[in-house]
Structures are given as structure tokens and as C-alpha cells.
Amino acid sequence: MKKFKLILNTILILFISITKSFSLVEVDITRGNLNPLPIAVSPLFQDNKSNKFFEKELEIEDIGSEISKVIENNLKQSGLFNPLSKDAFLQKPDIAHLKPRFEDWILIKSQALITGKVSAVNEKLKVEFRLWDVLAGREMLALAFTTVPSNWRRVGHIITDKVYERLTGEKGYFDTRIIYVSEEGPKTQRIKKLAIMDQDGFNTKYLTLGNELVLTPRFNPTNQMVTYLSYFRNLPRVYLLDIETGIQEVVGDFPGMTFAPRFSPDGKKIIMSFAKDGNSDIYTMDIENRIVEKITNHPSIDTSPSYSPDGKFITFNSDRSGYQQIYVMKSDGSNVKRISFGKGLYGTPVWSPRGDLIAFTKLHKGKFYIGVMRVDGKGERLLTENYYQEAPSWAPNGRVLIFYRETKSNDKGEGFSAKLWSIDLTGYNERMVVTETDASDPSWSSLLSN
């Protein structure tokens, strides 16, 4: 468990220079991007001495090239960039990093260029990189990081975040992780474990052994804590897990089932459902002093609560109208208003980290949709339709959603699978997120470094 202790504070961000300039290359992310920006990611250069050191330390032959692949893959997956084939590159990495010959890069139709240098400094990994506007012939960004060598993939993610932010004007979402439920075995005896991985599917770790059923893990937006539902000793209760120490504790130990947990935006409370005598209501618990507050009080099912990012409102799922619909209320439980009025049933509302939208699952005529609506319920937009999918979770910049999708099985239960998928808020760039096993209930962390 200590292995994935974050080495956040060892990452030293050395600011070299940011050239702020006018009319440089930029990417519009508010619409579906059908013309991704052609970008060249030059392999990061390294000298022979450093090369030997990292080869020994990490058993990776060319760390500079591997980091550039991490960046390239991130940019490609975002759907906003088109990383060009390295075969076409004319300039050597070391020379390009000093001063690119822009004509060479224009020739291969690249509009932006990333160059960099990797070196071993006091047994640490030092990475410098630069982002160039090829057409304007100017440097846009230059940064350097020093960290422990084993953190090399994170360096690739941080560089991608910086590039994404510089070119789109919005924070990135690459130096993040996904916690999810790993699934194995037949449908009738599914084995479920908590699993965590980097946003790009690497560094998967399993946090539970599969001895008990676990569901719906969610990140604390302010740190690396997780809340989830566990059937430990056959008592479905909300738990808290510190993924740095591996310590788990029950927090929703009420006389009945507690489920559907999420953190408040300040990370200090857990909001969840408590079911007793056939009725589910929404409660909060202060993690520090364990004070419990009852938020809803209605004989219907009230579940799937999610706070607005300012903490002033809560959206939740209730069948008080007769069927599952989405509601919004003040965080003290007053002023309850139904906001979903479209055809079909609505569930799993999640407030966007930007505050302006609520993502949801919709069931209509035997099909499941992931969609978004404004917080007043207007402007419903369905992003994707499928046989079964649910439980969207927002990327920290509010531009991408991750959710899970199940396939139909035949009468013998064959053909069933559960996988993670992501889609842009624009409805474009739908992609399967590759996991080692079947997967469900994804939750996206906030940025690990800021």
C-alpha cells in the first residue's frame, strides 16, 4: 500500500520561463473537435550517462522516448490533438530542444512542437520541456521538473497538463487517477474489488482482495481519500479508505444499510443514503466529529446525492413522484425542486466541478443514456445511447465524463462484459478506457499536482 504513496512533494517544479504572447496557436474545446491540432512530440533527449543510470534504475531503455509516448498518448486520447508520426521528424531531439528549425516542422504540417531533455541529477530524474508554436516560430512554454525516477509516467502526465492548459486555456486532467470496481467471474457470482489506476490505464493496483462485495468508490476532491460501499461481514455500510496508508474504517455504521456515498466539496463530510424499514433518506456525516444530520425526510427512495461545487446545493435521485427523477435542494434539505421532466426515468445525478451542469443516466424505452442538463433542468443534452450504461463521473476540469457500460448477455449469461468508457462533454470522442479486468463504477480524482 505504501508503494503508491504519492511523491507529490518531491516533485519540484522549476519555473524557467513562460512566454505570454498574442495570437499564438490555440485549441477550442467548447465544440466537438473534428480537426485535431497536428502536434509533434519529439522524443526527449538524454545523454549517455543518464541513459545508463535510468536503464539500471528503471529497467527502461530509453526513458526520454517513453515519456514522450505518455504525452503523445494523452494528447491523442483527448481528441483535441493529432500527434504526428515520429518517422517523419527531420530534426534530432537534442538540437530541436535547443532551437527547432521551424521550416522542418512546418514541412510535416505540425503546428505545435514539444521538445525536452531528460537527465540524472543526484540520482533523481530531471526533465525539461518546451512547447513551441511552429508557425509563429516562438517558444510558448518552458518548464523543468525534478522527481524520483519511478515517477516518470507522472512527469509525462504533468507535461501534458501544462501543454493542454497553454493551448486550450483550461486546466488539464491527465495527472489524475481513476478508482473503480474491478469485476471478474460469472454474473451470478461476480467478484468485485476496488482498483485504482492512472487516468491512462497504467499502474493498476487492487485495494481489496475480493472477499466481500464492494461498490461505488468515490474520491475526496481535496485529497486521496476514498469513500465506498462494502458488504464486509454481510453488512452493507459506507467505508472510508485512505489510499496512502491503506487504512479502512466504517463511517456509516447506522442500524441499516448505508450506501451511495460521496464527499462534500470541501472534503469534510460524507453525504449518503441510509435505508431502514423500506425507506431510504439522505444523511450527512462530518468525518472529523462524526455528527450526523438528516437531510431528506420522505417516505420515497432518496439516493445518489451529489453536492454543487460551492457546497450550497445538493442534487439527488428520488422516486417521490412515482418514478426515479432528479431533484435539487439547498444543502440543509430545504427548497426541494424536481428538475428532470423529459421522457423516461432519470438517475445518478452528478454536479459538474464547474458548477453549471448536472450529468445523469436516463432510461427510456429500454435504452440507457448518459446526458447533461443545466442545474435548473433546462437544456437537456444526451451524449450517448447504449444497451446499458450509467454512473457518470466528471474529469476535474468538467470537460470529460467517465462511466461504465454493460453488454447484453444471451440466455446462458454469455457475452456479458462491463467496461469503462469516456466521452467529451461535446458528445464527441467516445472511447473505451482499457482496464485489466472488467470494470464499473469509475470515479475520477482531482489533479494530483496543481
Added chain:
Amino acid sequence: MNLSKILKNTFLIILLSMVVSACATKKTATIDSQIQGDVYTGTDTVEYLAKGVPDRVFFATNESILTTMSRDTLRKQAAWLRDNPSVNVVLEGHADERGTREYNLALGERRANAAKDYLMTYGVAADRISVISYGKERPVDSGSNPLSWSKNRRSVTVKAN
């Protein structure tokens, strides 16, 4: 196209549609006999607490209302539990796979409690009955079709000791 060819094609279509309709009739008949008003009425998955005492009741989609047949089953369970006062039970509530996970957890709990309330009405003490919801996590039938789903929408009475 000459006449004989047209005739041949028509004949083929008629023959085909006969085959299709024959299949359809047969299939509907078997499902009808096992589902009434969206509630499973068959015995495929049913086990018994004792001779003549079925262990489970079934529900319509999104519902937790007990049907006449369910109430009959629960009265048999209550009678048996009254005769066997040392036995405690767990009521396991379940949902089918066509709903969001969290809502289904609540729905399973509501279904198991509907059964619990009925057992209590027929003289089984509340402290002999505990309730757990599995939502859609533990289907008995892994198919993705209306019959499979109807078998999975259930509350099962399980001996706890």
C-alpha cells in the same frame, strides 16, 4: 420476372411466415405461463424452507407490491416460522439489472421490507427477521431478457441459523 418465379417466391414467403409465427406462438405461450402482469409466477429458481413452503416472492419492474401469490407464499412462511420459533431468517431483497446501481440497492431494501412487514402481520416477531439488500448484484438468472429479469426481482427468505 416470370410468373412461376413470382409464385415460388410468394410460396416461400408464406412458408417462412408460418414458421416464424409458429415459433412466436410457442415462445409467448411459455413466457405467459411464467410471467403474469410482469411478475414471475414459475418455479424454476424457487427453493423450499420446508415441504410446501417456497422461499421467495417476485415483483413487477420498479415495484415492491406483494401479489396475491406472494402473499400466499409469505403466509405459508409465517405459519412455518410460528411452528419453528427457534429459526431466525434473513430477507434478501434483489432487483434486476435494468436499473442504476444505487437506486436498485434502495429498491431491494424496499422489497425485502415489504415481505418483512407481511410476515410480521402474520405473527412473526420483528427481532427474528433481518433484512439485506443486494440490489442487482446477485442475480439468480444471468440472461438479459424479460423472463430472466423477472426471476431476479425477488425477496428470498433464508434461514439465518
